[in-house]
Structure formats: structure tokens, C-alpha cells
């Protein structure tokens with residue numbers, strides 16, 4: 442893993458990239474938050490982020506985050522960015538403040554019921570496979586209205602917006618299209634349901650400029666901050 446000096450330099454580099462991407466499209470850089478993705482790195486990665494004033498980290502596995510969270514300050518928020526199996530929904534609610542990967546009406550209903558029983562009111566994002574990639578999780582674009590309807594019916598869930606992952610591809614146009622489709626999907630859902638869906642979680646180390654141009658409010662950054670992940 443990187444030293445804290447390296448991490449600081451990487452973080453400053455990321456802020457510069459975001460500022461440049463925002464300037465190109467006339468956005469305020471403060472409208473884009475950096476979510477450091479600490480998966481596969483030790484808890485020290487989360488502590489370094491905390492040390493620079495960041496107050497949320499992303500993890501893709503419930504078990505891994507459960508092991509790290511007790512070692513981190515209690516005001517650090519943990520956000521689930523990996524696929525959630527319904528049998529882990531309860532554990533996920535115990536470990537995470539935000540679940541970015543609600544991808545089916547069944548999962549929304551289950552999370553809503555469990556959160557109600559547990560006296561929680563978690564923020565959630567709906568994961569949409571706006572890149573139409575068979576290898577990616579997320580509901581199909583066409584099913585997004587049904588998913589939103591199910592999530593909005595759960596009074597224990599606070600639906601904040603949408604999340605997408607771009608297809609693995611050599612062609613940057615695939616990421617561009619994925620992100621623009623997610624924003625269009627958000628705009629049409631917001632109009633149709635009369636709700637505000639302010640959060641668009643999209644963009645990673647390799648494609649954050651494209652995501653910011655399309656309206657991302659949350660870039661999920663792992664390798665560009667912490668170095669290449671150890672293979673698992």
C-alpha cells in the first residue's frame with residue numbers, strides 16, 4: 442500500500458483532475474465528492490483517508506468491511522459499492538451507512554423491511570446497468586422505474602440517486618455512453634416520480650473525467666489513490 446505522503450499526493454492529483462474536468466463543463470468541483478475505495482487494502486487505507494478529512498469510504502464486501510469498521514473512527518461512513526446478496530442484507534445494514542448497490546425490487550423490499558425492524562433509515566442508491574454490460578450487476582435501464590417504485594415504497598429507505606459501473610472496454614466511448622445514459626435515466630425518473638435524486642455515483646480511477654462531464658456527484662476511486670490492488 443502507499444505511504445501517507447504518497448496518498449496525499451495522489452489525493453491532490455485527483456482533486457486537480459476533478460477541477461479540470463469540472464472547468465471544462467462549467468461545474469463546481471465542490472459538487473463532486475471523492476469516495477476512496479479501500480477494498481483489499483488494510484484498514485490503514487481508510488485511516489489515511491480520514492486523516493485528510495474524508496469522512497466516507499467504499500467497500501465491496503460486507504465481511505471485509507465488518508472486519509475493518511471497528512478499527513476506524515465512528516464518524517467514518519461506510520458505503521457498500523459491491524453486489525449485495527439478499528441473504529447478507531441484514532449484515533450489510535449493520536455494517537454500512539449507505540448501500541449503493543440496490544439492484545432489484547426484491548432487494549429493496551427486503552432492505553426496507555429489515556431496516557424498519559432494526560430502527561435504521563439508511564441511504565441507498567439504485568444500481569443501474571446503464572452500460573448494458575452482461576458482466577455487470579445492476580437492473581436494466583428499462584426496469585429502473587419498477588426498481589425506484591419499490592424502493593420509494595419503503596419508508597425506511599432514503600433513496601438518494603443512482604449508481605453505475607462502466608463496462609470493461611478499451612473504447613472510452615463506452616464509458617461516456619454509460620454515464621450519459623445514467624444521467625438521462627435519473628432525469629426521467631425524477632420527472633416521472635416527482636422526486637429529487639441528487640446523487641449520481643459514477644466514475645472510477647480510469648474514467649472519472651468522463652463521469653464528471655456527464656454529471657457525476659460521487660467518483661469511487663481505488664487504485665489512483667492507494668496504488669494497484671494486491672490481487673485476491
Ligand SMILES: *Cc1c(COP(=O)(O)O)cnc(C)c1O
Nearest residue numbers: 478501522645646661662663664
Ligand atoms: C473497485 C471499485 C472501484 C474503484 O476502482 P478503481 O479503478 O481502483 O478506482 C469503484 N467502483 C466499484 C464498484 C468497484 O468495485
